[in-house]
């Protein structure tokens with residue numbers, strides 16, 4: 001025997017009911033079944049609301065009743081052929097006449113007791129099960145309507161009656177022995193021994209099904225609903241939540257207590273006592289296996305699900321007078337119990353100095369009042385503080401039997417929360433080790449759930465949420481690269497990258513779901529984009545509150561570099577090709593690294609030097625492994641190398657600089673390159689990475705910018721003025737050529753001092769053969785002393801630079817996995 005229970009949404013309309021009938025037919029072929037139905041979706045709510053209206057003397061209940069009646073009559077007309085409708089229509093009309101009389105009575109005497117409400121509530125299931133039984137007969141199934149009030153005996157605790165299992169089991173068995181055929185049973189309702197109608201409380205129809213399953217020793221209980229089983233987390237908050245294939249009864253109870261609404265713990269008890277498997281299935285996706293709940297807790301994932309409660313407040317009861325005083329907890333919880341306040345979570349430090357309690361926010365005022373009244377004397381004497389309320393909290397709970405005797409679950413949980421800057425206000429874990437709960441701020445709830453979900457279920461998968469400032473040459477190339485590589489990264493690296501924020505110097509735009517990167521609108525291209533405001537940009541990034549946010553700075557702006565501290569403080573890692581932060585004061589360079597370390601987030605800037613070439617990482621590896629840099633000799637400017645190599649072809653200097661800009665090799669203002677400033681920044685950064693106390697003043701720079709060009713207001717004006725100096729650069733070239741040498745703009749760092757400027761090299765030097773935008777870095781170190789380590793390759797340009805930035809972003813995705 002299998003018991004199948006269908007919830008209100010499964011029988012909300014004709015289309016859904018047709019799906020239900022198909023499921024019933026296929027199950028019937030497999031063996032004996034019995035069916036339990038809820039009221040048609042939404043009916044019970046309307047009935048109870050109408051009763052309330054009548055009680056308040058509001059006659060609009062009549063309209064609601066009429067609408068309900070029409071809905072039921074329509075259902076009969078839709079499910080049953082006209083020639084068989086008459087008796088069923090009569091049944092429905094008689095029930096609604098009874099309801100009308102009942103409501104009129106409530107209206108007249110303005111009294112609606114729990115007992116009356118139970119009677120009112122019983123009509124929903126009585127109507128649905130009766131109509132569905134008749135409709136099943138039409139489908140050729142031998143259905144018998146069973147009003148569960150005939151067989152489920154309860155106490156007279158109206159609204160949430162207590163089942164008398166001994167009487168109920170006998171009545172059910174007796175009924176089933178004497179009534180063959182397919183039973184179609186009303187969910188939710190029962191009766192006292194005196195025949196008064198009662199109801200079974202929240203999720204009462206599930207309970208009815210479990211009561212029948214238990215009495216009949218059913219092979220299994222199937223709960224058919226509108227979701228595919230119990231999910232790993234709330235899918236409205238965690239988009240990657242998925243169905244849990246199997247749960248133990250205990251795990252299901254813990255998960256449902258903390259928010260998984262699919263099944264209510266009390267309803268499981270009768271089935272659980274007899275070890276009857278419960279399947280949670282989706283009426284609208286019957287082929288989905290759903291979730292099996294039974295007595296097993298198979299090995300596998302350390303936790304099964306992450307649940308949450310969102311409307312919670314904390315009460316902190318603090319005071320020296322609490323220490324080693326027997327009975328404090330008794331008084332606190334006694335006062336709360338007397339006031340009917342349900343305590344969700346308790347945490348007390350072993351110092352006994354404070355007790356922390358989580359309760360529903362709606363209960364805060366009364367809870368504070370009764371505790372302060374209970375401890376009035378202690379508060380007056382200063383032995384205890386007034387109760388401190390922390391509002392707007394939420395609880396996240398990791399649930400799973402495999403945590404038992406299995407170290408590491410709490411470590412992983414709190415590491416994931418900490419890494420994502422989620423502050424934990426209180427913690428509770430029972431010795432059953434089935435549930436670890438943490439109280440967090442409500443604004444952090446979604447981030448916390450996603451961080452935990454990722455840490456426990458998707459530790460191989462990672463989603464990065466990027467906020468990109470600077471969508472010029474490099475920023476645009478980066479977006480294109482991410483768009484092109486996204487599927488491969490998802491498939492092969494289990495990494496998904498979304499961009500949620502974009503900005504240039506004028507506009508910023510945001511997308512909660514992530515921009516469509518294949519057709520990504522630039523800031524300012526959408527009518528509703530906001531004016532760029534850096535402070536607001538970071539605020540919105542904070543407010544979106546994603547786990548794994550990343551700030552990418554693809555500008556050359558000092559202003560943007562100046563907000564890195566704020567970003568790192570918020571535990572958001574930074575990836576940037578912008579050299580401004582690292583080439584500022586030595587103190588700031590060090591402070592940023594320290595801050596990143598302190599906040600446990602990465603600050604990655606491989607592209608600060610030589611674009612995508614692996615220069616910074618290599619140098620960091622050398623230093624970490626204990627090497628010492630003796631000398632760095634390098635061509636560090638792609639644009640300058642391009643300019644001086646192209647000059648060899650006899651082209652005018654100003655034209656070559658223009659092409660270097662067009663090719664994306666120069667800085668936004670090419671004077672940054674020609675003046676040696678860009679190279680100076682790079683050698684400064686290399687020196688600092690080599691652990692030298694290098695300041696900007698330690699660098700001697702030879703500028704290639706003629707003094708009149710320096711003063712030019714705009715880049716265009718600069719180019720106009722530069723033409724007049726083409727001859728000077730041709731002469732420099734000729735002089736070097738006459739000695740068989742080539743001009744290279746280079747930097748040398750040695751003995752704590754650096755020099756940047758033009759040099760000429762013959763063919764015995766590795767710089768001689770550099771071409772185009774090539775960079776070359778020679779590291780002479782204690783280990784690479786006789787023959788320096790050489791890194792060479794294109795050191796400027798949109799693609800190589802964006803690829804370097806992209807590699808840093810991917811690196812972030814690979815950390816902590």
Ligand SMILES: NC(=O)C1=CN([C@@H]2O[C@H](COP(=O)(O)OP(=O)(O)OC[C@H]3O[C@@H](n4cnc5c(N)ncnc54)[C@H](OP(=O)(O)O)[C@@H]3O)[C@@H](O)[C@H]2O)C=CC1
Pocket residue numbers: 469470471472473474475503504505506532554555556557559560577578579607608610611638664665666667668795796797798801
């Ligand atoms: N080009 C290359 O080969 C390499 C470049 N880099 C570095 O990459 C960075 C970007 O270079 P590139 O893409 O060529 O520069 P672009 O000039 O092409 O783009 C700069 C972007 O930054 C935006 N921007 C400037 N100031 C601000 C601000 N205050 N707030 C918000 N956005 C701002 C600009 O907006 P708007 O358009 O509105 O001005 C533009 O979108 C630079 O730091 C550069 O040094 C590093 C290695 C190699």
Ligand SMILES: N[C@@H](CC=O)C(=O)O
Pocket residue numbers: 608610611636637638639640665666667673678795796797
């Ligand atoms: N303008 C730079 C590119 C970025 O650092 C160069 O020419 O190398």
